[in-house]
Amino acid sequence: MANLRILLKLSGEALTKGRARGIDIEAVERLVGEIRAVRDAGVEIAVVIGGGNIVRGGDFAATGVDRVAADQMGMLATVINALALQQALERQHIHTRVMSAVEIKQVCESYIRRRAVRHLEKGRVVVFAAGTGNPFFTTDSAASLRAVEIGAGLLLKATKVDGVYDADPGAKPGAARYERLTYDKVLHDHLEFMDATAIVMCRDHRIPIRIFNMNEPGALGRIVGGEPVGTLVSERAAEDVQ
Numbered sequence: 001m002a003n004l005r006i007l008l009k010l011s012g013e014a015l016t017k018g019r020a021r022g023i024d025i026e027a028v029e030r031l032v033g034e035i036r037a038v039r040d041a042g043v044e045i046a047v048v049i050g051g052g053n054i055v056r057g058g059d060f061a062a063t064g065v066d067r068v069a070a071d072q073m074g075m076l077a078t079v080i081n082a083l084a085l086q087q088a089l090e091r092q093h094i095h096t097r098v099m100s101a102v103e104i105k106q107v108c109e110s111y112i113r114r115r116a117v118r119h120l121e122k123g124r125v126v127v128f129a130a131g132t133g134n135p136f137f138t139t140d141s142a143a144s145l146r147a148v149e150i151g152a153g154l155l156l157k158a159t160k161v162d163g164v165y166d167a168d169p170g171a172k173p174g175a176a177r178y179e180r181l182t183y184d185k186v187l188h189d190h191l192e193f194m195d196a197t198a199i200v201m202c203r204d205h206r207i208p209i210r211i212f213n214m215n216e217p218g219a220l221g222r223i224v225g226g227e228p229v230g231t232l233v234s235e236r237a238a239e240d241v242q
Contacts, residue, residue, distance in 0.1 A: 004224060005044040005120060007152040008035070009143035012053035012081055014158060014214055021053055023081065028088045034220045035125060036092055043224050044120040046150055047127045048143040049085060051077025057135070071135035075102055078139065082129035083108070095124040101133030101142070113149045120150065137197070144198040148205045155207050156223065157194060158214035163231035164193050181233045199233070209233040 010031070017027035039045050057074030061067040082098045089096040097119045098108035109115070111128065119126045131142040140157075147155045164186075167175040183203035187196060193211055202209055212219050212230030223229045 003042070004154070005046075005150065005152050006038075006154045006156055006224060007046045007048065007143060007147040007150065008156045008158065008220070009140065010047060010049045010158050010214070011139075012050040012077065013160075014049075015081055015084065016053045023053065023084050025088075028084055031085070031214070032088045032092055032094075034214070034218075035089065036094055037218075037221045038224055039094060039123070039125060041221070041224070044123070045125055046116070046120060046146065046152065047082075047085065047125065048139055048146055049078055049081045049127060049129065050139040051075070051079075051081055053077075054080055068135040071131075072102075075130040075133070078131060079104060079107065079129040082127040085127055089125055095122075096127060097124055098127045098129055101128070101130040116146075117150055126150075138195050140194040140198040141201070144194075144201040144207070147207050148201060152207060154224075155202060155209045156220070157209060157211045159193065159211055160213065160215065162213040162216065162229075164191055164211050164233075178231045179228060181231060182236060183233060186233055202233075203235070206235060208235075 014031060015023045015027050017024035035045060051074050054077035055073045057071035060070035060073060079100055086096045086098050099111040099116055100108050101111050103110045108129065116126050128142065128146050131137055131139050132145055143155060161169060163177045164181060165175040165177050169175040181191070183199055186199050210223055210230055210232050212223060214220070219229050
């Protein structure tokens with residue numbers, strides 16, 4: 001696992017433990033345990049986190065709020081989540097840096113690519129906040145962008161299910177889970193586990209994506225150890241990529 005650099009995409013809901021809103025400390029501590037196990041094995045890990053557990057920009061925009069302002073509120077929500085994750089990591093003596101795409105110098109570092117890479121090289125966990133810093137772009141797009149910028153070898157998309165299915169497994173009990181997919185099939189079949197911008201960016205830069213259930217204990221460690229957990233999206237469906 002050493003010498004691997006990964007980017008982990010977490011939704012804001014990953015911090016809630018099933019609650020509709022807010023931050024559940026127990027949920028955060030469990031995430032920290034998963035991250036720590038991987039980091040202690042020598043893997044360089046960066047995190048992009050969403051803010052839907054506090055404010056979801058699209059939901060506010062649907063009520064008539066200006067879309068740009070709504071998305072900016074969502075960006076600030078991700079900063080709150082990033083700080084919560086940082087505090088939990090540092091309580092476990094894991095050096096962590098929060099880097100925001102929106103400048104908030106009194107709270108955290110501004111995002112600078114070379115500095116982020118240096119933090120990773122020094123063994124620090126880096127949490128990227130505020131998405132891309134621009135409205136109309138999702139945190140999935142931010143995750144793919146940061147993965148490209150830092151030279152990640154793998155993008156991990158944490159979800160509530162154990163991969164990508166050909167139908168909603170909650171509504172269709174017989175839905176089949178894909179073990180592997182190509183980027184083009186994801187786009188062609190509109191398998192919307194990530195937005196198209198994120199998929200295209202990973203495709204163009206040949207960064208494999210693995211979709212997995214973060215609620216499954218030890219899943220993160222098994223993935224970086226080479227086990228075929230969840231669904232792999234890569235250039236070729238049969239490609240054997242961690």
